Amino acid sequence: MRNALLALSLLVSGAALAAPEAVELAPGAEWASPGCRLAAVRVVSSVAAGTAQIVGVTALDVYTNATETVSETEVLWRRVYTNGAEAVTNTYPAQVAYAPHPPWLVASEGWVTNISSRTVTRRVPTGQVLMLTNSLASVTCSGGLGYAAPEGPGAWLAPGETVSWTGTASGRAILFLER
Numbered sequence: 170m171r172n173a174l175l176a177l178s179l180l181v182s183g184a185a186l187a188a189p190e191a192v193e194l195a196p197g198a199e200w201a202s203p204g205c206r207l208a209a210v211r212v213v214s215s216v217a218a219g220t221a222q223i224v225g226v227t228a229l230d231v232y233t234n235a236t237e238t239v240s241e242t243e244v245l246w247r248r249v250y251t252n253g254a255e256a257v258t259n260t261y262p263a264q265v266a267y268a269p270h271p272p273w274l275v276a277s278e279g280w281v282t283n284i285s286s287r288t289v290t291r292r293v294p295t296g297q298v299l300m301l302t303n304s305l306a307s308v309t310c311s312g313g314l315g316y317a318a319p320e321g322p323g324a325w326l327a328p329g330e331t332v333s334w335t336g337t338a339s340g341r342a343i344l345f346l347e348r
Contacts, residue, residue, distance in 0.1 A: 195341060200331070200344070202225065202332055203348075206324055208318065223305045225302070225303040226333075228300055229300075231296075232295065236290045239287055250274050315338070
């Protein structure tokens with residue numbers, strides 16, 4: 170009995186999450202999508218054979234890569250030690266506390282210049298905006314009422330996508346949404 174109640178409560182809570190919502194749009198009005206699926210569109214029109222085209226428009230900022238190369242010069246003290254068979258090179262930054270070594274171990278020593286450079290690439294907005302139009306549904310009314318059920322990937326609305334409709338229909342477009 171307890172398992173049956175648990176299954177029933179999960180079923181009811183899952184159905185509540187998938188409950189459809191309705192958004193009503195007047196001609197020329199726009200609606201910003203929260204990110205959902207357009208399950209169906211119903212157009213109610215005073216024009217018996219009116220048409221409506223429902224579209225979604227997404228605005229994307231355009232970026233480019235900016236590359237900058239920076240060079241750095243550093244003066245270092247370099248000392249090379251050798252025992253006749255192997256050599257060890259030590260490089261010290263800036264000031265060095267001089268400690269004399271036996272002359273037969275030091276192969277060479279002195280100041281050297283080290284030049285290093287690095288290239289950094291980052292994304293920079295160009296200030297341009299790319300407008301992408303998604304044709305969601307095309308509705309033709311019969312007797313003042315029309316219906317369409319968009320399918321496929323085009324039925325999904327991105328967050329922030331602006332939905333509007335145009336056409337010869339005069340009335341309302343009702344969008345049925347699933348989250």
